Amino acid sequence: MWNALFFYLFALIALGGGVLVITRRNAVHSALWLVVSLLGVAGEFLLLGAEFLFAVQIILYIGGVVLLILFVIMLVNLDQAARMRQFNRQWAIAGLCALVVGAEIAYFVWRGGPQAFQLATPVSAGPGEGNVEQLADVLFSRYLLPFEIASLLLLVAVIGSVVMAKKRS
Amino acid sequence: MSQFYTSTDHFVLVPAIMLALFGCAILLFDFFLFPEPRQRKWLLAFLVLGLVFTGVGLWRQHRFLAESGLPQITAFQGTLTVDGFALFFNWVFLAVSLVIGLMSYRYLEIEGEHHGEYYGLILLAQCGMYFLATGTDLITLFIGLELMALCFYIMVGFLRTQKRSNEAAMKYLLLGAFSSGLLVYGFSILYGISGSTKLSEISLAVANRDTWDPLVVLALITTSVGLLFKVSAAPFHMWAPDAYEGAPTTVTAFLASGSKAASFAFLVRMFAGPFESTRAVWEPLLIAVAILTLTIGNLAAITQENVKRLLAYSSISHAGYILLGLIAGNETGLKGVAVYILVYVFMTMGAFVVVTALRRAHLIGENIDDLAGLIHRSPGYAIVMLVCLLSLAGIPPTAGFLGKYYIFLSLVQTGHYLLAVIAVLYVAVAVYYYFRIVRAMFVAEAGPSVALASSFGVRVAAALTATLTLGIGIYPEPFLQLAQLPVMR
Numbered sequence: 001m002w003n004a005l006f007f008y009l010f011a012l013i014a015l016g017g018g019v020l021v022i023t024r025r026n027a028v029h030s031a032l033w034l035v036v037s038l039l040g041v042a043g044e045f046l047l048l049g050a051e052f053l054f055a056v057q058i059i060l061y062i063g064g065v066v067l068l069i070l071f072v073i074m075l076v077n078l079d080q081a082a083r084m085r086q087f088n089r090q091w092a093i094a095g096l097c098a099l100v101v102g103a104e105i106a107y108f109v110w111r112g113g114p115q116a117f118q119l120a121t122p123v124s125a126g127p128g129e130g131n132v133e134q135l136a137d138v139l140f141s142r143y144l145l146p147f148e149i150a151s152l153l154l155l156v157a158v159i160g161s162v163v164m165a166k167k168r169s
Numbered sequence: 170m171s172q173f174y175t176s177t178d179h180f181v182l183v184p185a186i187m188l189a190l191f192g193c194a195i196l197l198f199d200f201f202l203f204p205e206p207r208q209r210k211w212l213l214a215f216l217v218l219g220l221v222f223t224g225v226g227l228w229r230q231h232r233f234l235a236e237s238g239l240p241q242i243t244a245f246q247g248t249l250t251v252d253g254f255a256l257f258f259n260w261v262f263l264a265v266s267l268v269i270g271l272m273s274y275r276y277l278e279i280e281g282e283h284h285g286e287y288y289g290l291i292l293l294a295q296c297g298m299y300f301l302a303t304g305t306d307l308i309t310l311f312i313g314l315e316l317m318a319l320c321f322y323i324m325v326g327f328l329r330t331q332k333r334s335n336e337a338a339m340k341y342l343l344l345g346a347f348s349s350g351l352l353v354y355g356f357s358i359l360y361g362i363s364g365s366t367k368l369s370e371i372s373l374a375v376a377n378r379d380t381w382d383p384l385v386v387l388a389l390i391t392t393s394v395g396l397l398f399k400v401s402a403a404p405f406h407m408w409a410p411d412a413y414e415g416a417p418t419t420v421t422a423f424l425a426s427g428s429k430a431a432s433f434a435f436l437v438r439m440f441a442g443p444f445e446s447t448r449a450v451w452e453p454l455l456i457a458v459a460i461l462t463l464t465i466g467n468l469a470a471i472t473q474e475n476v477k478r479l480l481a482y483s484s485i486s487h488a489g490y491i492l493l494g495l496i497a498g499n500e501t502g503l504k505g506v507a508v509y510i511l512v513y514v515f516m517t518m519g520a521f522v523v524v525t526a527l528r529r530a531h532l533i534g535e536n537i538d539d540l541a542g543l544i545h546r547s548p549g550y551a552i553v554m555l556v557c558l559l560s561l562a563g564i565p566p567t568a569g570f571l572g573k574y575y576i577f578l579s580l581v582q583t584g585h586y587l588l589a590v591i592a593v594l595y596v597a598v599a600v601y602y603y604f605r606i607v608r609a610m611f612v613a614e615a616g617p618s619v620a621l622a623s624s625f626g627v628r629v630a631a632a633l634t635a636t637l638t639l640g641i642g643i644y645p646e647p648f649l650q651l652a653q654l655p656v657m658r
Contacts, residue, residue, distance in 0.1 A: 111383065142246060156319045
């Protein structure tokens with residue numbers, strides 16, 4: 001019971017934060033609401049028993065990424081940006097799309113009944129095995145290759161930022 | 170070697186290693202070995218050398234499969250699978266990178282942009298494509314897709330000082346990120362259903378469920394929206410004309426050929442793999458998308474004045490034809506998809522080579538008017554353009570006819586008569602707008618004569634694409650054998 005209660009609480013935090021991120025006019029406020037949204041996701045990780053991901057979420061995303069976003073926001077000229085029209089006026093179409101997708105999901109849930117969302121059984125941790133060890137185990141064995149390609153991906157991102165920022169010679 | 174990196178793993182990974190290695194090496198050489206502007210051609214030479222090494226790796230895989238008679242080689246515990254499908258697409262990517270590299274040198278000189286990063290990104294993008302064609306694991310496929318896409322975001326915005334290029338890169342990045350988000354959402358559901366990221370296990374889990382199972386349908390819809398974004402099928406095509414127009418012309422060519430072929434490899438892998446058992450759900454969906462794609466692509470192309478934009482809409486309509494082959498889904502259809510992609514990359518690149526050559530120091534040269542009287546100014550390029558346009562329109566004896574023939578044949582074989590009729594009707598529309606360019610080249614009065622930005626590389630690229638576009642149509646036998654590869658299972 002408590003588990004479900006906390007799940008919905010964290011989900012509400014994550015979702016509500018997300019909605020506020022995209023509706024605030026002030027970019028700094030948006031970034032701060034992003035912190036709230038990410039906190040909600042971190043809570044979900046904790047509920048799932050993924051303590052490592054919970055810690056990473058807090059340290060890397062909330063501590064690192066959002067901080068960087070805030071830096072960037074403060075570097076650009078905010079006054080000018082705030083005065084510009086930031087949203088295109090397509091609320092009606094966007095709302096309609098969301099409604100259609102929502103109705104579609106609701107229809108399928110109604111059709112399928114309670115068995116509709118049966119998922120594969122989750123893998124539970126072995127006794128005496130920590131979260132970090134488990135993650136490391138799969139990351140460096142089964143998912144070794146994607147892990148390595150991800151490093152290539154980061155390299156390309158670095159090249160890209162250098163190319164974009166470099167002065168014309 | 171440890172159990173996590175066996176010799177089979179290495180054998181399968183060699184082409185990707187070569188691409189990443191040479192990609193990084195070019196970046197370093199640009200800085201250390203060849204810093205002088207006149208040494209830039211060595212960077213291009215290294216790109217070609219890297220492609221040769223990659224080709225050797227691919228050739229060894231090809232020989233191994235042919236000699237052992239095995240259907241496939243799996244590596245990294247099922248993460249990568251080298252089969253006929255993967256080999257075919259990797260050969261296509263190799264040819265695309267080569268042509269793009271050759272046609273880019275002179276263009277970069279005119280724009281005054283950096284060579285090293287550009288060539289490095291070509292190879293790294295191809296590395297991403299390698300994983301797209303070879304991967305059979307959701308995570309590998311997704312990271313491969315992002316690796317390729319990230320290279321393209323950078324390359325589309327490569328002309329940093331031009332507003333048009335910046336805008337194109339921005340649009341492409343935002344919409345690309347959005348579509349990736351949808352794709353990952355679909356993947357997360359697939360993982361939830363099966364508890365595995367391997368395509369083979371996901372296929373089993375999906376097949377075990379009801380065809381109209383809500384989760385499967387939700388996963389199918391989100392995944393296919395993400396994938397259709399990448400192949401620029403309507404109604405998810407909005408980014409394509411802007412990105413194609415704003416990007417450097419050589420990058421547009423790469424985007425229209427390489428990125429599209431790789432995205433189709435991914436799409437076919439998903440639809441003919443995990444989603445095969447839910448054909449009843451996705452067939453009507455794809456039919457609607459294909460018809461819409463053909464309609465929007467062909468009708469919007471009619472009014473375009475910018476050649477790059479026109480070719481962008483034409484590439485959208487070609488995506489519709491390729492989807493038709495997937496809808497038919499029989500052996501002819503899949504072979505048709507392969508033939509079409511093979512033919513499509515060469516004819517599209519050929520057309521873009523000519524547009525690239527039109528870019529001169531003080532002339533952008535992208536409007537149809539800029540092609541006026543090209544036959545008098547430089548008959549060679551005019552003929553290359555003519556061959557490619559005839560092929561794009563699907564007129565025999567060019568290769569484009571062959572591609573369309575297989576697609577239409579498969580539609581008739583599987584009883585999609587109405588679709589076949591619609592597809593044929595749109596060929597007539599396509600002939601109209603391609604011939605607007607032809608008319609400009611051959612009939613219109615020549616403008617002020619300015620020499621084209623020709624160079625050895627551009628000429629080789631033009632000759633290669635035109636020869637293949639014509640050659641595949643006249644003597645298709647070896648290419649049909651190549652296109653038979655993906656069908657063999």
